[in-house]
Amino acid sequence: MGLNRRVRFFAGLRYRGGGPMWAWMLHRVTGVALILFVGTHVFASFFMQQTGNDFATTINIIYESWIFQVIVAFIVIFHGLNGMRIAILDIWPRFQMFQREALWLQWFIFIPVYGLTVVILIQHGLTGGY
Amino acid sequence: MQVKLKIFRYNPEKDKKPHYETYKVEAEPTDRVLDLLEYVKGYIDGTLSFRRSCAHGVCGSDAMRINGVNYLACKVLVKDIKSSKITIEPMLGLSVIKDLIVDMEPFFDHFRSMMPYLVNDETPPGTERLQSPEERERFDDTTKCILCAACTTSCPSYWANDKYVGPAAIVNAHRFIFDSRDRAAAERLNILNDQFGVYRCHTIFNCTIACPREIQVTTAIGEIKKAIATGSLD
Known part of the structure; x- marks a missing residue:
């Protein structure tokens, strides 16, 4: 009887939930990326120090390059701020009537913090860092 | 046009x-x-x-x-x-x-699992079970639900797993949990204190945006999460 209830990935993506839904998806993606990148960095550092493995050293050089750090900074700062927004709204549900404003406030904090971080990373990168 | x-x-x-x-x-x-x-x-x-x-x-x-x-x-x-x-x-x-x-049956099954009716085995008073305006106001928002399923079917957590009771069932649980005349709040909170209960809600707000009755669905879910965490309905 009827079609299966299964919601395919792209069907879900096509749902127009707006800003809060995109923030949630980005939170998921940045969460996975954090585990992947930072985890790889930790393992690579361990093997680089203990064995001097060339592959591990290469991974760390890429990870610590300023271009990659610009990406990592986005992931860390967005995930941290979005997580704080959600935690605050969960702990004090009465603030949820301002959830749209909370999302704007999050970007209002994110843009200068991330912008400044990127400027510092680029300055550092162009003046002799990786 | x-x-x-x-x-x-x-x-x-x-x-x-x-x-x-x-x-x-x-x-x-x-x-x-x-x-x-x-x-x-x-x-x-x-x-x-x-x-x-x-x-x-x-x-x-x-x-x-x-x-x-x-x-x-x-x-x-x-x-x-x-x-x-x-x-x-x-x-x-x-x-x-x-x-x-x-097929709305899975949706109504979750609704029914919340015991969406007044539970009170105390001897009824001679008149109505009276309530102050403040006590009524406490759950006023969630009385507006019309069970259209717009909230539940907008929820990515429900898309991923239909064992999750979904926002509409939680809204209807809220309607009775915070009703001063009801005596089964602990039982409903126990049902919702489950991996497929309120904790599947990731505060995405799709449900609140979709609700045609403008119920603050995510807030209702948040209040239940808080009641479970603190053990208090205040």
């Missing part, structure tokens, strides 16, 4: 796969999407199937995805859509029976 309606079609007796059909319909800006569906069914293609009953935003029968977001077809005006192309699809996360009709 002319409106191009692109409608999800699926007839289990004929179609192996669903498809979309497009109809060009003359419409006034003040027409509702339901009026356009009625026009298609009445004058162009009588096989089109969809649910409707009161047609005034009370019964909750005609919830569907309109241009990618859940609405009641009877509450959306053509002029509010701001496009002459309107895509109409069934709600996500429930199996499609035919065209825009979905």
